[in-house]
Amino acid sequence: MNALSPFGWAYAAGAGLRNALYDRGWLAAHDLGAPAISIGNITAGGTGKTPIVALVAGMLIESGERVCILTRGYGRRDPAKRVVVADGSAILADAETGGDEPVELARRLGGKVVIIADADRVAAAKFARDNFGVTCFVLDDGFQHRRAARNLDIVCIDATDPFGGGELLPAGRLRESPANLCRADAIIITKAEAAVDLTKLGQEIRRFAPEAAIFRAESGVSGFTELAAFLAREADQTNRNLPGPAFAFCGLGNPKHFFKTLDEAGVEIAGTKAFRDHQRYTQADAERLDQAAKDAEAAAFVTTAKDAVKLQGLTFGLPCFVGELAVRVMPADAFRELIMAAGRKNH
Known part of the structure; x- marks a missing residue:
C-alpha cells in the first residue's frame, strides 16, 4: 500500500469512523424483512459485479423466490427519486431514468425480477415488500451500505486490479481498506481468466479475510446481437461472429x-x-x-x-453489435449451495 494523499487520509478517516460506529453497535443495521444477499466491492467501478448480481438473482428466481434487486442506480437523471425499473413482469424504465446497470440487469433477467433504484435501500425494501410481495433481496453494490442488514455479504475483487492501485479515493480506486474484507462472508475473484497469479492473489486476500469462502469467476463473450434486436429483446437473434x-x-x-x-x-x-x-x-x-x-x-x-x-x-x-457476456462462478456447486442457504433464511 502506498502512502495516503491528504485527500486519501480524509476519505480513510471518514470511512473508518463510519465502519467503527457499525462495528461497535452505535449505528444499527436495519432488517429488510426478508433474506438479503449483498454483492459489492472495495474498489470503484469495473470489478465485473453486475453479471454476478444477475447470476445470483437468477438462481434465486429459479428456486421460486420473488426477488428484488435494490440499487442506487448510478448515473441516472434524478438520483434522489425512487424508480421502479422492473416490476417482475416488465421493464418500466430506461437507462436515463433508472440507470444503465439496473436496466442492463432487468434485460439480463428478462424483466422477471423487481428492481428498485433508490438511495434509501431500507425504505425501498419496505416499498418492495408492500407492493410486490418480495421474498428475497439482492443488494447491488451493498458492501459499504451497512445500514441495510444482510444474510450474506459477497465482495467481488478484480483479478486484474485487486486493490485499486493501493490508494483510497480520490488518489486511487479503493473505497475502503482491504483490511475490511474481514466483514465479507464470501469473496469472488472476478476476471480470474486474466489473473497473473491466481494462487498468490488468493493468499493475499486470505490475509485480510481468513474466514471467507473464496470463489473465482470467469467471463467470456457468448455471442453478438445486432443493436436493434438487442433493444427489442430478441435473444434468438444472437450470432456467433461479427461481419x-x-x-x-x-x-x-x-x-x-x-x-x-x-x-x-x-x-x-x-x-x-x-x-x-x-x-x-x-x-x-x-x-x-x-x-x-x-x-x-x-x-x-x-x-x-x-x-x-x-x-x-x-x-x-x-452495423452495431452488442457483445453478450457469460459468467460462471467456481466451484459452481458450492456457490449455489451458499446462495440457496442465504436465500432460505428466515423463511
Whole structure:
C-alpha cells in the first residue's frame, strides 16, 4: 500500500469512523424483512459485479423466490427519486431514468425480477415488500451500505486490479481498506481468466479475510446481437461472429478488460474508444464514432450491454453489435449451495 494523499487520509478517516460506529453497535443495521444477499466491492467501478448480481438473482428466481434487486442506480437523471425499473413482469424504465446497470440487469433477467433504484435501500425494501410481495433481496453494490442488514455479504475483487492501485479515493480506486474484507462472508475473484497469479492473489486476500469462502469467476463473450434486436429483446437473434473488423467502444470502469475479452474471443479489432463510466451517449458521440470507425476501416461496431441500453434512438453509419457476456462462478456447486442457504433464511 502506498502512502495516503491528504485527500486519501480524509476519505480513510471518514470511512473508518463510519465502519467503527457499525462495528461497535452505535449505528444499527436495519432488517429488510426478508433474506438479503449483498454483492459489492472495495474498489470503484469495473470489478465485473453486475453479471454476478444477475447470476445470483437468477438462481434465486429459479428456486421460486420473488426477488428484488435494490440499487442506487448510478448515473441516472434524478438520483434522489425512487424508480421502479422492473416490476417482475416488465421493464418500466430506461437507462436515463433508472440507470444503465439496473436496466442492463432487468434485460439480463428478462424483466422477471423487481428492481428498485433508490438511495434509501431500507425504505425501498419496505416499498418492495408492500407492493410486490418480495421474498428475497439482492443488494447491488451493498458492501459499504451497512445500514441495510444482510444474510450474506459477497465482495467481488478484480483479478486484474485487486486493490485499486493501493490508494483510497480520490488518489486511487479503493473505497475502503482491504483490511475490511474481514466483514465479507464470501469473496469472488472476478476476471480470474486474466489473473497473473491466481494462487498468490488468493493468499493475499486470505490475509485480510481468513474466514471467507473464496470463489473465482470467469467471463467470456457468448455471442453478438445486432443493436436493434438487442433493444427489442430478441435473444434468438444472437450470432456467433461479427461481419468483419470491428470498432469497439464502451463506457466502463475497466474498458481494457472488455477490449481484451473481445480479442480473446477472436474478434478482429480495428480500433477502440473508451468513454467515461456511465457515459450518456448523444448523436454527436455516434457521429464521432462513425468517423473513427471509417478511419480504422472497420466493418461494424461492437459494444457492451451496459452501453447498449443507452443507445436507443441513435443512428450509426455501420452495423452495431452488442457483445453478450457469460459468467460462471467456481466451484459452481458450492456457490449455489451458499446462495440457496442465504436465500432460505428466515423463511
